[in-house]
Amino acid sequence: MRTAILISGRGSNMTALLEAARQPAYPAQIVLVMSNRPDAAGLARAAEAGFATAVVDHKAYPDRASFEAAMQTELDRHGVELVCLAGFMRVLTPWFIERWTGRLLNIHPSLLPAFRGLHTHERALEEGVKLHGCTVHFVVPELDAGPIVAQGAVPVLAGDTPDSLGGRVLAVEHRLYPLAVALVASGRARLVDGRVLEHDVAG
Ligand code: GRF
Incomplete structure (x- = not known):
């Protein structure tokens, strides 16, 4: 594609x-x-x-x-x-x-729907969440609110700073985005009536 x-x-x-x-x-x-x-x-x-x-x-x-x-x-x-x-x-x-619609993807550095918008790592640390991560989603007009294609999670560790946590998330982003794009480009994940439908083309 x-x-x-x-x-x-x-x-x-x-x-x-x-x-x-x-x-x-x-x-x-x-x-x-x-x-x-x-x-x-x-x-x-x-x-x-x-x-x-x-x-x-x-x-x-x-x-x-x-x-x-x-x-x-x-x-x-x-x-x-x-x-x-x-x-x-x-x-x-x-x-x-x-x-x-259905052909526009974004990667966001949080486990949506938590922490839409900016400064996600600072906000995750402020809230004291123990799991954080990243999300690939189809884009809809409402910011960071589109149907989710894939997510990756990381632990929040004692002593984390926004930079250390952000770096851990970014490493996962680099694996997750290629996987999610492959799902959509191959037709294994698609947007139907506002929801993500997944099917195994080989199955
Ligand atoms: C990433 O954290 C991504 O999730 C967010 O913006 C940052 C972009 O980083 N949407 P890069 O330009 O891909 O290095």
């Missing part, structure tokens, strides 16, 4: 997806890495690795509608069928999200 990765920053999840997609049997083919920030570290890394890249700088557009229309043009130009948000830091409008 022709897949785009949308980033805004360092792109470590992007790198994990690019690595996974090197396997010939992997069901997603990364045809575009797109960033809203020209200086995103991940963009340079993707270009160096030989992937097609695009910048759609949100600051160059007067409003969200024209910014998203420009992103949509790039996605169309590359024949993209599946979009993976990987540290993409712009809130998307219902216009864009509904256009991509």
Whole structure:
């Protein structure tokens, strides 16, 4: 499935997806890495690795509608069928999200529905939860509220700081996102009537 990765920053999840997609049997083919920030570290890394890249700088557009229309043009130009948000830091409008229903994934650094939004590791430590983790979900207009495709959990350890906990979660993100993208790209997990249906294509 022709897949785009949308980033805004360092792109470590992007790198994990690019690595996974090197396997010939992997069901997603990364045809575009797109960033809203020209200086995103991940963009340079993707270009160096030989992937097609695009910048759609949100600051160059007067409003969200024209910014998203420009992103949509790039996605169309590359024949993209599946979009993976990987540290993409712009809130998307219902216009864009509904256009991509069932074909737009995000990775979020918490066990949703706990800790939607930002600063998830700080908040997990403040709440004193003993399990934390990450979630890959289909994107819906409500922020971090979409149907869940996969989750990975880590323990919260005594003495954890947001950085130590975040690092433990990030290592799991790098395994989880490629697995979840493979589930969706192969059709083993899909969005039907607002719920994730899973089936084993081999079974
Ligand atoms: C990750 O923690 C991801 O869960 C969140 O943003 C961060 C992006 O990190 N959505 P990276 O750019 O993939 O390194």
